[in-house]
Amino acid sequence: MQSLLWAGIAYCAAAIPTLILNVYAENAIEWAHELVLVLGSMIVGFAIGRTGRAEFAVGSYVAGCLLIAFWAIGSFVFTLATTGQLVEVYLPSLHKNTIGGMLGAAIVIVYARPPWLRLNPLPYWTSLAVLSSGVAVSQSRQAMIAAIAGLMLISLRRRSETGRRPTLIWIVAVPVLIFAFSMLASQLESDNRFNSAYQRLTWYQDSVDIWQTSPLFGVGLRWWYTSRFGDGFQPPNAELEVLTSVGVVGLIAFLGLFGIGLVVLWRLDPVYGTVGAAVVLTRLVQAQFDLYWVAGQASLLWIIAGISFGTLIRDRDSPHSDSITITTNRPLPIASGPCPRRSVETP
Known part of the structure; x- marks a missing residue:
């Protein structure tokens, strides 16, 4: 995990120049905020994982998402019954894209079904159906596309319990992506120049124009909270958001953080690393x-x-664990003494 922590430190360090060049309160506060959100x-x-609370913590998140999904479905059905319109779902303090993003991540977690989460078959399929319905009624296109990407990554790995790769997602992905992109196309063809697309x-x-005023180190974190660039808006794209805030230097560190994160998690034993990646x-x-x-969503x-x-x-490290195989790229320190039910493989 050290490489992942160092990648997070590198990103936070890359944002320091913008603190020096752009002195205002929101800039310093947001830097500390992002330090907490990442590291x-x-x-x-x-x-949570080291103390054995992963099942409770992740299960609580999924349970909360299930409640939101039921709420969103109920709101959608009520609106349809009273107005006859198929409209996006907005809940108190929950934007449709927030709903979609949270439920999309929960779908990926449930679908990965890591053994330590201990999901039984009935709750597993029921949870997937409810969460997927919640994303569908939210009509969050980005959540649909993101969930499909996560599910496809999981499908590249063989299931530990069956030894086979899941294939259903490749069938489901086609209509979901067609639906998401057809919604986008309809907005781009619309005469309404103020729709979300x-x-x-x-x-x-506008983000590119703002970035060009300070391309190397950016114009400062949370610049949209200030009045320096007219009506503030938070760029709806991670790279543009980072580019305007901390410049090219910060963007390189940001992309490095994600690249290193994906690599180190993918190289872990699939039982543990697949869901993380x-x-x-x-x-x-x-x-x-x-x-x-x-x-x-930036912390989850x-x-x-x-x-x-x-x-x-x-x-x-548990003496009561069943047969566990840990794959690593360097030898692990192994304590002396018998360890009858644990095997460590080092390629």
């Missing part, structure tokens, strides 16, 4: 079409990544 989340997740195109261009990819894909630095992926490492270490 703090990794450490919290590791502690056209608004994003405008913000993309899939959630990280899911969040990155969603952030191509949505805001990235929002507290809850690194919490899950930390849990992946913490749970692996706990199971490796």
